[in-house]
Amino acid sequence: MKKITTTLAFVMLCFISCKKDVKTEDTAAETDSIKTEEPVVEEPVDSAAQAKAWQEYATPGNEHKLMAAETGTWNCDMTFWYEPNAKPEKASSVANVKMILGGRYQEANYSGTIMGAPFEGKSTLGYNNASKEFTTTFIDNMGTGIMVAIGKYDENAKKIEFKGEAVNPVNGKKTPYREIYTIVDDNTRKAEMFDVKNGTEYKSMEIVMKRK
Structure with missing residues (x-):
């Protein structure tokens, strides 16, 4: 053994x-077989320059004033197209807009009725001083996803064109979407949403906001 x-x-x-x-x-x-990438070498920055950069990053600027100008209550006239060339459907909501975290971000809370059902939504909007871009997020009680889009402001056209991705709950796939946000005048805003179906972009939503 x-x-x-x-x-x-x-x-x-x-x-x-x-x-x-x-x-x-x-x-x-x-x-x-694995090719190693060259490490990114950052130029040395003294402490004073670092402090200045972070201070500029954290300080609200003109773009934040632009967002703050929307503080208040807005009536929202909403139009939806669920398919390309479909008959439009109407809805309405009220948005309460305010600035948060020391005037660095905008928060909007929506309430209304869509297709006969109670609707609640929340958006945030921020301007990144470092990347020079706006970022918007949106959540609501009609889904479980967070919509995130990034865009830049066109001063001449008074518009921000956002681009992002959303998940189609029918097939679970991500699809691109585009939003154009227009400052029509001091008391009017317009948001237009464009979705993609079968490789073709179509207008899926329009919201005209009027300040109360």
Whole structure:
């Protein structure tokens, strides 16, 4: 029995040794096949310059004043197109807009009725001083996803064109969408949403907001 046990132990040791050799060879081959990227070398920045950069990043500017100008209550006339060339459906809501976190971000809370059902939604809007871009998010009680889009402001046209992706709950796939937000005048805003179906973009929503 002892002899059998010794023999089995010897066989196992040989097996483990062979496995280690194969693994070492495979690892070496994988290492050779993987191309390592050159590390990004950042230029040294003194503490004063770092402090100045972070201060500028955290300080609200003209774009934040633009958002703050929308503080108040707005009546929203909403139009939906659920398919390309479909008959439009109407809805309405009220938006309460305010600035939060020291005037750095805008928050809007929506309430109304869509297709006979109570509707609640919340949006946030921010301007990143570093990237020079606006970012918007939207959530509501008619889904479980968060819509996120990024865009830049066209001063001449008084518009922001946002681009993002949304998940189609029917097939679970991500599809691109586009939003054009227009400052019509001091008391009027317009948001237009464009979705993609079968590779073609179509207008799926329009909201005209009037300040109360």
